[in-house]
Amino acid sequence: MKHRKFWLTLLTFFVVLVVSLAPASPALAFSDEQKLILQSWRLVNQSYFDDSFNHQNWWFLREKYIKRPLHNREDAYQAIEEMLATLEEPFTRLLRPEQYRNLQVSTAGELSGVGLQINLNPETGNLEVIAPLAGSPAEAAGIAPHDRILTIDGISTETLSLDEAAARMRGPQGTQVLLTVLPEGATSEKSISLTRQRISLSPVFAQLDTATSQRPVGYIRLSQFSANAPQEVAQAIQDLDQRGAQAYVLDLRNNPGGLLQAGIDIARLWLPDSTIVYTVNRQGIQDSFTAMGNALTNAPLAVLVNQGTASASEILAGALQDNGRALLVGEKTFGKGLIQSLFELADGAGLAITVAKYETPNHKDIHKQGIVPDTVVHQDALTFAQLGSSQDQQYQAALQLLGDNLVLAKAHS
CATH class of the missing domain: 2.30.42.10 (PDZ domain)
Known part of the structure; x- marks a missing residue:
């Protein structure tokens, strides 16, 4: 009898426990708009590079925004944007469905x-x-x-x-x-x-300059780091090499960046065994990307930069400068030393979230600082037709440096 009472009590306790753990009533279920906010909050919570979230209680913000009256999808988007704005870091942002699709198309080429x-x-x-x-x-x-x-x-x-x-x-x-x-x-x-x-969006323009220099110089202008950029730069180097290029000018002016991996792959086209960039995540853990020793050319190289040179462009420019592979010519770069990852939301929108910062091979943090070129040359705005021409003062300065380097190389050979 005592055994039966024990099992009956245990069974009753189990039933009560199961009922207490049962899902809340449908009236308390999250709406689609709330789920969108929750997904955005969770992605930032898991991935954002600053685990203090700009020195604020990130959980408190979750509760604040899911309790806000949300009448439609736009209300949810505005709540997400306000939540992200509290981070005071403009590169972590919401991309509405059309913006997200356009960004994917842009990086695809x-x-x-x-x-x-x-x-x-x-x-x-x-x-x-x-x-x-x-x-x-x-x-x-x-x-x-x-x-x-x-x-x-x-x-x-x-x-x-x-x-x-x-x-x-x-x-x-x-x-x-x-x-x-x-x-x-x-x-x-x-x-x-x-x-x-x-x-x-062919990101590469290339030509062999035999008119404004004493020696044939391969001029390569890269407008963005899209998925097809590494292949096109590699093809340009090979074509110019076959046509007799003895030195190169890589033009990264007004290149706002793009895909990190594209920047890494293009650096490997120019560098021997060497570090390209260090990344630092929220735990302070460093990782690095390195060149494999498969450079397509070791010819002298100058890189043109200006205030519009940003993000992946700065990773490439910093890698070439710190490793002594190239001389930088132009003006100080933009200064964006943060790395974003893209995440798709349930409704087709997206989040760009800053997940890490990067340092150049010499461990320089260039965020909001920029990279100072080896030779500073100011330049008024030019048309596309004037880039890489006799009217392009920064390009002409690069040619002069390359000419000096070629003379030195021959004197020591």
């Missing part, structure tokens, strides 16, 4: 739009042109580096984020977009109507 690389001026906050892409509608319309974009289809760019501005200029091939542009140094603005085109 093709999109439909007007062909403008843009950036927010860090000092003024104004939306400015980094450069128009070669052969694009923007270049044909005469839009130049450092021009300000004031409105897009009548919407003030002061109310738009960088991603929102880029998304508004993209669109189906054949459609039009109206820009109000204030050219650099001008006092009056002008309206420019552009027809969107399918733009192949």
Whole structure:
């Protein structure tokens, strides 16, 4: 009898325990909007490089934003953006579904739009042109580096984020977009109507210069680090080598970066066995990427940089400079020493989350500092046709350095 009472008591306790652990009533279940916020919070919680989350209680923010009234998807997006804004770090950001798709297309190497690389001026906050892409509608319309974009289809760019501005200029091939542009140094603005085109984002322009130097120099301009960039740079080096190039100029001016792996792979095209970059995660653990000793050429190399040289461009420039492989010519670089990873959300939106910082091979942290070139040469804005020409003072300075290096190399051979 006592045994039966014991088992009956135990069974009763088990039933009560199971009931207490049962899911909450459907009325307390999370909505789709709340789930989106929770997924975003969780991804940042797991991946963000600063585990103090800007010295704030990240769990408290989770509770704050999922309890906010959310009537639609846009309310959820605004809550996520506000939550991320508390980190006070602009590179960790929400990408709405269209922005996320456009970014994926851009890094894949093709999109439909007007062909403008843009950036927010860090000092003024104004939306400015980094450069128009070669052969694009923007270049044909005469839009130049450092021009300000004031409105897009009548919407003030002061109310738009960088991603929102880029998304508004993209669109189906054949459609039009109206820009109000204030050219650099001008006092009056002008309206420019552009027809969107399918733009192949070939990131590499290459030519053999036999006119402005004593020796054949291979000139390679790299506009972004897309998935196809390493293969195209490798092909350019091989072609120029076969045509007799004795030195190279790699132009990274106004290159805003792109895929980290593309930057690593391109560094390996130039470097012997050496460290390319160190990365440091939230635990302070260092990792490194190295060259494999399979460089395609050991010819003298100069790299052109300026204030628009950022992110993966700075990783490449820093690796070449610290390893003594190249001389840098131009102006101090942008100074973005943080690495982002992309995460897709349940509804097709995405998060760009800063997951680590990087250091150059000499352990320089260049975030907000930039890289100072070996030879500083200031340059007024140039058109694409003037890049790598006799009017390009930075390019001419690079040719002079390469000529000196070639003479020295021959004297010691």
